[in-house]
């Protein structure tokens with residue numbers, strides 16, 4: 001997905017782009033000359049902080065609200081995207097979908113409730129799965145889907161209390177591998193990317209509120225520090241670009257060697 005290799009504009013949809021990894025991915029994708037539809041959930045001001053630097057780079061971006069946990073809203077979201085594509089980019093397709101939106105935080109097994117488990121399921125698994133289905137008719141041949149999984153899926157990384165979160169991320173990785181096969185028939189690549197602990201607002205802004213947890217994480221990381229959003233965003237931008245045209249069905253660790 002590079003502007004100079006296609007006729008007409010190229011556009012990516014990035015969910016959860018009002019903060020952290022999604023914001024970095026949106027800016028890095030835009031840096032490569034691609035238009036961006038950046039979604040937010042509760043913080044429109046966060047989306048503006050993503051769209052502004054993209055405009056500063058001379059790029060084009062729009063912010064739309066999306067609750068990934070509410071699949072009933074997906075048809076209307078798709079219509080909004082179609083309207084933006086037509087009005088802003090004079091096109092009827094997207095080139096990439098980045099399923100990044102999510103939330104973190106653990107919950108001990110004995111304290112897990114069905115409601116909390118359903119929240120993990122709706123936002124981390126059902127949402128990206130059916131958003132991909134909903135936007136598939138807009139995704140051009142040769143396009144790609146990148147979903148954000150987590151290093152918590154790997155053996156060796158098994159923090160206490162993350163059974164619900166990691167269980168959904170593991171299912172997302174497996175479903176994406178299967179989709180790579182099904183959508184490969186249309187030339188669409190599907191990958192997941194697995195960040196290690198990354199300094200974002202995740203977990204109720206835990207890294208900001210409890211900085212004392214960072215040295216322990218750095219000590220468990222081969223490269224000796226915590227991840228930053230740009231460590232991840234740049235790799236997402238690479239994965240949706242044509243430089244990654246021969247990569248599909250993979251779950252790529254971007255974790256600095258966390259919990260090896």
Ligand SMILES: NC(=O)c1ccc[n+]([C@@H]2O[C@H](COP(=O)([O-])OP(=O)(O)OC[C@H]3O[C@@H](n4cnc5c(N)ncnc54)[C@H](OP(=O)(O)O)[C@@H]3O)[C@@H](O)[C@H]2O)c1
Pocket residue numbers: 015016017018019020021022039040041042043044046066067068069100101102103104123148149150151194195196197198199200201202203
């Ligand atoms: N940070 C890490 O250590 C880490 C590690 C592994 C994987 N991840 C994954 O990386 C992804 C991005 O997280 P982050 O670390 O960048 O966290 P973040 O800074 O908290 O950003 C989360 C983003 O997701 C959006 N969001 C939250 N709930 C949503 C919902 N129901 N519907 C739509 N959007 C929603 C937020 O929107 P608003 O702010 O507008 O509400 C925000 O834009 C998540 O899938 C997370 O599981 C993170």
